[in-house]
Amino acid sequence: MPSRAAHPNAKPIQNPPVFFLDRMASSLPFLLFLFLLHFSTAASEDSTSPAIFRAVCGKSNTSDPEGFDVHFVDAMEKVFQNITISGFGTSVSGPDSNLTVYGLGQCFSYLSHVNCQLCYAQSRVKLPHCLPASTGRIYLDGCFLEYADRDVSRDSVDSADTFDCGNATFPNGPAPANLTSRLVGNLTANAYQKKGYYEVGSIVISSSLTVYAMAQCWLSLNSSGCRACLEQARDNLVGRCLPASSSDAKAMNAGCFMRYSTYPFYLPVDGSGGGSSSHVWIWVVVALTVTVVVLAVIGGAAYWRWRRSRNPEDEANSEVIRSISKSHLSFKYEDLCQATDNFSQNNKLGQGGYGSVYKGTLPDGREIAVKRLFFNTRQWVDQFFNEVTLINQVQHKNLVKLLGCSVEGPESLLVYEYLCNTSLDHYLFDTFKKxxxxxxxxxxxxLGTAEGLAYLHTASVVRIIHRDIKASNILLDNRFRAKISDFGLARYFAEDQSHLSTGLAGTFGYMAPEYIVHGQLTEKADIYSYGIVVLEIITGRKNQNSISTSAEGHSLMQQIWQHYNSDTLIKLLDSDLQGKCTEEEALNIFHVGLLCVQASPALRPPMWKVVEMLTSRSKELPAPSQPPFINIKGTDSTSRSESSETSYLLSSSVKSLDSGQASVNQVSVSIFQGR
Structure with missing residues (x-):
């Protein structure tokens, strides 16, 4: 099924800088290490990436895709809250609206707790491909996920039920099919009577052939519904697949899943059934592949070096590096090493999605911040030049100043002005410092953050979307003035472009719902993130762990919206601000924050308008509409803490499933290309 969002900005590096390939071509041991690391990582990722068996999208579309998307994201988050605890979850979002979305998720009982979470994460990434269809479901090797515009939790069978007989067949005549039919029948008779509606079994056909089978119903069904579902699944497998001697088949119904296979799919990887020999074969193939690829790259690197001067694009890259080296932006790698005491942990200021930042002192006494980019990212060259190019083109009092970079050493370094008060989150969320x-x-x-964003969106030389506005990316100088930092994920686009379709990047909890679902990037995504930061500043509470710290298990957004509707917003004012501002001033900030986080991006005010709202108190502000993610609620005080904190991990755990990077809380997630 094709992805609904293209990724034009997520392309492999085709022409790396000269110094990078020069060093690759001259270091065979290092090259071997890189490729072994790459292949072992890929093998590890593949082993944890569940196969997608079937996705079924509804034939009718929702009447309001934008509003439906918001409730979809909310419903999927609530399914996760439950599936993390028990392996099963249902949800409903917007029950009082005409855009209600229901969700249902089930992990098969043979999955471990961690693999259940990974399977859910994979299904959660792929299921939005069905939107704007009003219903959709997806079956993976280990879990099931569904959304709909009606309550489907009691459905055992429906018109979207399907089966897959596969392409492989049994050897040795009809005997395997007959015995498999008996095995499937036994599972059908037993599973609906078992706890968890789950049953597995196997049957030995011969010394070299064993058939394994499992059946499971969703926990939302009663026993009679489970039985009806399994009987239809059995009829499809026995009546459609086994007469053709199919050796691996699946029945995928509204309320259950049934499968048989000659592969022990429900057993641990190192269990019986030939898993060890298959892994030996895999490693043999990997070793041969590594050897071939290494030789090919060495030959390619040599050929590239021969043609380097004849390739205009490579020559352009070389020219960029030469021009940087000769400009005032250039720093010597050795000087920066010495300034940071060889990147001592004692000088480490923090870490983001693409690098670590260290404090340094130059020989002339100037204090600097040195960003050391992670080498093991496929997009490291793009990130480096993206940050150098973008931030060097913009100059504003509320943007961190780029002093220069190092491009000729063994790694890429960016040099910024040092801000002694570090970042906003170090103060705002610290009981003693705030x-x-x-x-x-x-x-x-x-105000300063708003002015910086307004400049990026409308007044700079190029139109820039930051993509990762959050408290940790707002740095503070010695007078606590705000300066926006970390432009590694920023993107610019032409004046005639309405949006960018790009891979998901940013930090969960600060990302706008329309961007999470569709990957369509506009300034409105920055405005949403800014609104979250404003509400964090006025309440002194962190959006990402607000569920676990709330006595009722409500998210920060839900608490604010409930108090807004009850005219009691002032109760959420940070206690440290009590008596330090007027009620009118505080409520005005709450109002501006709510306008920025409205579910509909079209209703969010542009940043220049936000600046006007903050500085001009005479104009009456429009009433905000409901924000997204207001119905997320934990189950109890213990599980709530775990699930709310890890929900952002699992929302972004596609780091194990996609060829990008993902991280949690203060670290940015960047998913450039789905499998």
Missing amino acids: HELDWERRFDIM
Whole structure:
């Protein structure tokens, strides 16, 4: 099924800089290490990536795709809250609206807790491909996920039920099919009576052939519904697949899943059934592949070096590096090493999605911040030149100043002005430090960040979307003035472009719902992220762990929206601000934040308008509409803490499933290309 969002900005590096390939071609041991690392990582990822058996999208579309998307994201988050605890979950989002979305997820009982979460993450990434269809379901090797515009939790069979007989067949005549038919019948008779509606079994056909089978119903069914579902699944497998001697078949119904195979799919990888020999064969293939690829790359690198001067694009890259080396932006690698005490952990200021930042002191006494990019990312060259190019083109009092970079050493380094008060999150979410953020400082931080974003969106030389606005990317100088940092994920686009279709990048909890679902990037995504930061600043609460810290198990967004509707918003004002500002001032900030996080991107005000709202109190603000993610609720105080904290991990755990990077909380997620 084709992806609904293209990824034009996510392309492999085709023409790396000169210094990179020169070093590759001259270091065979290092090259072997890189390729072994790459293949072992790929093998590890493949082993944890569940196969997709079938995706079924509804034939009718929702009348309001934008509104439906918001409730879809909310419903999937709530399914996760439950599936993390028990392996099964249902949900409903927007029950009082005409865009209600129901969700249902089930992990098969043979999966471990971790593999269940990984399977859910894979299904959650792929299921949005069905949108804007009003229903959709997906069956994976280990789990099932469904959404619909009606309650489907009691459905055992329906018109979308399907089966797959596969392409392989049994050897040795009809005997295997007959015995398999008996095995499937036994599972059908037993599974609906078992706890968890789950049953597995195997039958030995011969010394070299064993058939394994499993059956499972969703826990939302009663026993009679489970029985009806399994009987239809059995009829499809026995009546459609086994007469043709299919040796691996699956029945996929609304309320259950049944499979038989000559492969022990429900057993651990190192269990019986020939798993060890298959792994030996895999490693043999990997070893041969590594050898071939290494030789090919060495030959390719040599050939590239021969043709380097004849390739205009490579020559352009070389020219960029030469021009940087000769400009005021260039720093010597050895000088930066010495300035940071060889990147000592004592000088480490923090870490983001694409690098670590260290404090350094130059020989002339200037204090700097050195960003050391991670080498083991496929997009490292793109990220480096993206940040150098973009931030060197923009100059604003509320943007961190780029002093230069190092391009000739063994790794890429960026050099920024050093800001002594580090980042906003170090103060805002620290019980002892946040008293330093009085009302005036917090207001100035909100205003300064808004002015910096307004400049990026409308006033800079190029139109820039930051993509990762959050408290940890707002740095503070010695007077606590805000400066936006970390442009590694930023993107620019032409004036005539309405949006960019791009891979998912940013930090979960700050990402707009339409961007999560569709991957379509506009300034509105930055505005949503900014709104989250404003609400965090005024409440002193972190959006990402607000469920676990709430006595009722409500998210920060839900708490704010409930108090807004009850005219009690002032109760959520950070206690450190009580008596430090007027009620009118506080409510105005709440109002601006809610306008920025509205579910509909079209309703969010542009950043220049936000600046106007903050500085001009005379104009009456429009009423905000409902934000997304307001119905997420934990189950109890213990499980709530675990599930709310890890929900962002599992939302982004596609790092094990996609060829990008993902991380949690303060680390950015970047998913450039789905499998």
